[in-house]
Amino acid sequence: MEGSESPAPGPGDRLLQSSESHQHGESSGKGRAAWHAVFNPDRPQNQVQHVRSASLKGRRGEQRSRSSSPETGVGSGTKGSSATKGRPFAKPISRALNMSVTQKVVGCLRSNVLTILNIAGVFSGVVLALALRSSREEKWTQREIVYVGFVGDLFLRMLKCLILPLIVSSMISAVGSLDLSVSGRIGTRAIVYYMTTTVSAVILGIILVLTIHPGEGSDKGIVRGGSVRHVTTADMLMDLIRNLFPPNLVQACTAQYKTVLTPPADYLESLANMTNSNGTDAGNMTAGKPKNLYDWKMSSDYEDATNILGLVVFSTVLGITLGRMGAKGKPLLNFFVSMSEAVMMITGWVVWLSPVGVMFLVASKMLEMESWEVMLGQLGMYFFTVMIGLFIHGFVVLQLIYFIVTRKLPFRYVGNLSEALATAFATSSSSATLPVALKCLEEKNQVDPRVTRFVMPIGATINMDGTALYEAVAAIFISQVRGIHLTMGNVVAVSITATAASIGAAGIPQAGIVTMVMVLDTLGLPAEDVSLIMAVDWFLDRFRTFTNVLGDSLGAGIVHHLSRHELEEMPIEPASGRRESDIELDGPLAGADLEKGESSNGGPSSRNPNVTSAAVEVEWQSTSM
Numbered sequence: 157m158e159g160s161e162s163p164a165p166g167p168g169d170r171l172l173q174s175s176e177s178h179q180h181g182e183s184s185g186k187g188r189a190a191w192h193a194v195f196n197p198d199r200p201q202n203q204v205q206h207v208r209s210a211s212l213k214g215r216r217g218e219q220r221s222r223s224s225s226p227e228t229g230v231g232s233g234t235k236g237s238s239a240t241k242g243r244p245f246a247k248p249i250s251r252a253l254n255m256s257v258t259q260k261v262v263g264c265l266r267s268n269v270l271t272i273l274n275i276a277g278v279f280s281g282v283v284l285a286l287a288l289r290s291s292r293e294e295k296w297t298q299r300e301i302v303y304v305g306f307v308g309d310l311f312l313r314m315l316k317c318l319i320l321p322l323i324v325s326s327m328i329s330a331v332g333s334l335d336l337s338v339s340g341r342i343g344t345r346a347i348v349y350y351m352t353t354t355v356s357a358v359i360l361g362i363i364l365v366l367t368i369h370p371g372e373g374s375d376k377g378i379v380r381g382g383s384v385r386h387v388t389t390a391d392m393l394m395d396l397i398r399n400l401f402p403p404n405l406v407q408a409c410t411a412q413y414k415t416v417l418t419p420p421a422d423y424l425e426s427l428a429n430m431t432n433s434n435g436t437d438a439g440n441m442t443a444g445k446p447k448n449l450y451d452w453k454m455s456s457d458y459e460d461a462t463n464i465l466g467l468v469v470f471s472t473v474l475g476i477t478l479g480r481m482g483a484k485g486k487p488l489l490n491f492f493v494s495m496s497e498a499v500m501m502i503t504g505w506v507v508w509l510s511p512v513g514v515m516f517l518v519a520s521k522m523l524e525m526e527s528w529e530v531m532l533g534q535l536g537m538y539f540f541t542v543m544i545g546l547f548i549h550g551f552v553v554l555q556l557i558y559f560i561v562t563r564k565l566p567f568r569y570v571g572n573l574s575e576a577l578a579t580a581f582a583t584s585s586s587s588a589t590l591p592v593a594l595k596c597l598e599e600k601n602q603v604d605p606r607v608t609r610f611v612m613p614i615g616a617t618i619n620m621d622g623t624a625l626y627e628a629v630a631a632i633f634i635s636q637v638r639g640i641h642l643t644m645g646n647v648v649a650v651s652i653t654a655t656a657a658s659i660g661a662a663g664i665p666q667a668g669i670v671t672m673v674m675v676l677d678t679l680g681l682p683a684e685d686v687s688l689i690m691a692v693d694w695f696l697d698r699f700r701t702f703t704n705v706l707g708d709s710l711g712a713g714i715v716h717h718l719s720r721h722e723l724e725e726m727p728i729e730p731a732s733g734r735r736e737s738d739i740e741l742d743g744p745l746a747g748a749d750l751e752k753g754e755s756s757n758g759g760p761s762s763r764n765p766n767v768t769s770a771a772v773e774v775e776w777q778s779t780s781m
Contacts, residue, residue, distance in 0.1 A: 270507065271571075274578035277511035281518025281582075288523060296523050305520025308582070311513025314506045315579070315588040318499055320409055320462060322591055324471050325496035326609030331475025332489045333606055338722045339476070345718050346611045349557075349711045350619040354658060356553055358651045361545045361625035362632065366647075368544075370537035370629075371636025386683050388449050389653065391415040392674045396659070402466035409467070411458035418453040449677070464587060464617050471613075496609065500598075503591040507575060510592070514582040521694065535692050538633050542696050545625045550703040554621075558710045562717045566710065572600035573709050580705040581698045586616040589705050597712055604723050607716045615708035622703030623671075624658035626696060631675040634685045646679060653678040 265272070288296065288304070296304075331339050365371075395415055402408035478485035558566045576593040583589060594612055597603040631650050635642055642650075657671035673683045716723075 270511075271574040273511035274514060274575050277514035278518055278578055278581065281515040282522065284515065284519040285522035288519070301520050301523045304523060305516055308513045308515070308517030308520060311506075311509050312517065312583055312585075312588060314509070315583065315591060316585075318503055318506070318591045319464075319587050320467070321495060322499045322503070322594070323464060323467055323613045325492045325499060326594070327468060327471035327613055328475040328478065328492040329489065329496045330606045330608075330610035331472055332478040332485070332492070334479065334610075335726060336476060336479065338719070338726065339479075339610065341722065342607060342610060342715055342719050343614075345715045346614060346711060349714055350615065353549075353554065353557070353621050353707050353711070354619065354624045354655050355651075357545075357549050357621040357625040358628045358654050360549055360553065361542075361628035361654075362647060362651060364541050364545045365629045365632045365636075368537065368541050369636060370541045371633040386417050386419075386449055386452070387415065387673055387677075388417070389674050389677050391417070391454075392671065393656065396465070396656075399463050399465050400469050402463050402470070405467075405470060407458070408463040408470075410460065410462065412461045412463045414457055414459050416455045416457045417449055418455060420452065462587070464613070468613055468617055499591070500595065503595050507592055507595060510575065510579055510582075514578055517582040521698075525695070535689065538629070538689065539692050539696065541633070542626055542629050543699065545629060546622055546699050546703045549621060549625060550706050554707055554710050558714060561714045569601055569710070569713055570706070572596055573706070576705055576709065577702055580701045584694075584697045584701050586620070586701055586704050586708070589701070590616050593705055593709055597709060601713060603712055603716045604719075606723065607719060608712050611712045611715050612708055615711055616704075618659045619708055619711065620658040620700075620704050621707040622700030624654050625703075626700050627657055627672055627675050628654040630672060630689055631679060631681075634676065634681055634688060635679055637688065638681065638685070640679070640681075642679070649678045650675060 302309075334342070392415075395413055398413050402413075475489075478489045555566045555570070558564075558569070573593070573596050576589055576596045579592045580586065580589040590612060594608050597608045597612070598605050628650055631654065632642065632647075635646075653675045657674045672686050676683060676685060
């Protein structure tokens with residue numbers, strides 16, 4: 157305008173002048189706007205246009221000019237440089253097509269080296285255990301087994317160390333980065349998926365155990381083992397709700413609330429007299445004073461386990477609060493986003509230790525096993541029933557649900573989860589596997605971090621498909637061993653209680669044994685009968701955890717697919733928690749990354765998250781013609 161002072165030309169103006177002759181149509185003006193935003197951040201605000209809209213329009217203009225050009229249009233039939241002019245990925249694609257079979261195989265092996273090492277670690281652990289067992293006739297002592305599993309124990313400790321900071325930071329950053337309506341829809345879809353798969357697992361288990369009848373006969377010859385915690389269904393459900401609201405967050409990091417039942421003195425006397433008189437198992441007394449747990453004295457205690465459920469609830473509420481606070485909550489939200497990224501980076505380092513850790517964990521657990529005769533003989537049909545159920549649910553039902561919802565074959569998706577599944581089998585803990593599962597989902601399966609870090613911690617806490625199936629099968633198996641006829645009402649009660657018990661089970665090894673008592677109480681069976689299946693529980697627990705992690709991971713992919721439109725409408729810059737619409741390119745570092753042309757699926761650049769791939773493409777087109 158006449159009489160007004162124009163700002164001094166910046167470096168962006170000089171670059172634009174040198175490349176102005178190469179611009180076409182509408183893309184010229186939009187590309188110029190992007191350059192102004194990058195190199196002239198100090199210009200008046202009304203002269204700086206939003207980079208995202210400008211760069212997207214510039215890309216569309218370039219595409220129109222390219223398609224209208226006889227030299228670069230699709231199907232023009234020309235070869236050489238004119239055929240690839242304005243097509244930045246033509247040369248990489250042509251190089252990929254010209255790669256030899258050997259190069260493709262080598263590239264595949266390089267990209268899946270950790271997966272191959274983890275699978276090899278599992279088999280190496282089995283081979284090592286068999287070699288050690290056959291090396292001598294004497295039984296391996298507990299101290300010797302500890303020596304064998306020392307390296308694996310260190311690996312497990314590293315994973316457990318990451319659980320607490322990862323869950324808290326991931327939940328807060330994911331929920332705080334989403335609108336309340338979007339996070340509500342994502343949470344609802346996750347809960348619907350969890351309930352659907354859990355109920356289907358329970359129904360499948362009940363059908364199998366009623367069809368196969370693994371408990372026909374008696375309990376003679378079945379070796380009992382382990383100790384049992386006495387608890388009622390009402391107490392366990394109330395403990396679950398109490399743990400949702402921990403009174404002390406610091407204590408919730410190390411302990412869970414539980415109800416303790418103390419038997420009366422006359423019951424203990426009758427128990428001792430009965431044991432001394434006939435030497436029968438006191439836990440299964442049918443004479444004398446009946447054992448009514450509801451008459452026992454109640455007290456409370458805290459067990460040594462992280463209250464993940466309470467931390468998830470608090471983190472969700474805090475994330476929603478920070479999201480609603482707007483600019484005032486951004487500093488604290490950015491802190492948790494940064495912490496989440498830092499923990500994931502540490503996870504990447506720990507994951508490379510997993511092949512060795514998995515090998516020694518598997519070897520030590522197999523050395524603890526008494527003999528294969530217990531699994532294949534006395535409890536063989538029970539073991540076979542649970543394994544069939546877990547296989548059908550994990551590799552048929554869950555895969556079918558994923559295919560129906562996403563219309564994609566799940567084989568590649570599941571193959572990319574091999575590191576997490578191997579870790580789940582070795583550690584027998586959904587919580588300990590969480591860091592590895594998040595890394596596989598985000599880096600290999602390209603699931604949005606806002607979905608994985610919101611859905612996966614909840615899934616690791618309440619979604620226990622394998623545990624639900626196992627508890628339904630175990631309860632009916634024990635009733636068959638006892639010769640108790642179950643009515644349809646009993647079967648329905650088992651299904652409901654097994655579903656609730658799986659939700660209350662902690663994501664730690666053999667947590668299902670504790671909640672198993674709750675299912676037995678529904679059928680009026682003594683809690684001590686859990687000891688009937690203890691001999692094979694340690695081994696089945698690994699396959700249950702495998703199924704649990706598989707179900708959580710497939711659920712994250714399904715929720716991501718169903719929520720993709722809402723997530724596209726509010727793209728987010730992962731390193732700072734800011735929406736892309738709020739980002740303006742600034743500083744000389746942006747120009748450095750523009751020259752490298754790095755991007756991530758139309759989102760922020762991997763090296764400099766403040767640069768979008770659309771802006772990168774505008775820059776490439778303006779300098780390469």
